[in-house]
Amino acid sequence: MRLRYALSSLLSVVSISSAMAADLNVSVEIPALDVAEYHKPYVALWLENEKGESTNLAVWYQLESRGEKSDKGEEWLKDMRQWWRRIGRDTDMPVDGVSGATRAPGKHSVTFTEGSAPLGTLKPGNYVLMVEAAREVGGRELVKVPFTWPIAGVQTAAGKKELGEVKITP
Numbered sequence: 001m002r003l004r005y006a007l008s009s010l011l012s013v014v015s016i017s018s019a020m021a022a023d024l025n026v027s028v029e030i031p032a033l034d035v036a037e038y039h040k041p042y043v044a045l046w047l048e049n050e051k052g053e054s055t056n057l058a059v060w061y062q063l064e065s066r067g068e069k070s071d072k073g074e075e076w077l078k079d080m081r082q083w084w085r086r087i088g089r090d091t092d093m094p095v096d097g098v099s100g101a102t103r104a105p106g107k108h109s110v111t112f113t114e115g116s117a118p119l120g121t122l123k124p125g126n127y128v129l130m131v132e133a134a135r136e137v138g139g140r141e142l143v144k145v146p147f148t149w150p151i152a153g154v155q156t157a158a159g160k161k162e163l164g165e166v167k168i169t170p
Contacts, residue, residue: 022150022170024112024119026057028131029164032105033138040102041135041162042076044083045110047119048128054087057118057129058110060100061093079134082142086130107164122149129155133162 030041045057062073074093078084093099098118112119129145141162147155151170158165 021116022114024114024151025109025169026112026129027107027109027165027167027169029107029166030103030105030133031159031161031164033161035138037137039136039138040104041133041138042080042102043131043133043163044080044088046083046087046130047122048086048130049123050126054130055118055120056087056091056095056098057112058100059083059088059091059093059095059098060102063094063099063101076134076136079136079140080132081134081140082130083132124149129166129168131163131166133159135162138162 026045028043028045030043041060042062043058043060045059047055047057059077061077064073071093077088077093080088095118115121126146126148129147130142131145132140132142134140139162141159143157143159143163143166145155145157145166145168147168151168153170155168156165
């Protein structure tokens with residue numbers, strides 16, 4: 001009987017905890033550009049709180065060179081200037097759960113769960129999702145999407161060239 005009660009209590013706590021966990025769903029559009037020499041952009045996503053403190057969410061960059069693992073792609077991370085100044089130069093890449101390969105043109109969705117890395121636990125308040133892209137033989141662009149946590153509705157912003165629509169949904 002005690003075991004049944006303990007198990008029932010444990011399941012209730014797990015159910016309540018998972019119901020309270022919130023997701024930060026982010027969609028980033030990388031536009032197809034009609035240019036002579038196209039390279040996939042490096043893209044960084046991070047959060048800034050009202051105090052200006054930053055949290056890395058995702059960094060997409062060249063992880064391999066001709067099929068071989070290499071850190072050569074890390075050399076160009078500093079081209080994402082805002083990310084590099086705020087958080088990148090103090091980050092040892094690769095970071096498990098944050099680092100990933102560059103992405104082709106199209107819409108890319110990522111979900112971050114509160115209480116889990118890399119998002120961690122967010123206090124209620126105002127935040128800004130920062131998305132920066134830099135492309136070899138191309139340009140740079142930074143898109144900022146302000147939002148209030150916990151998220152109540154859809155928030156969007158759009159880039160002009162290197163990034164398309166950036167959308168946050170609950």
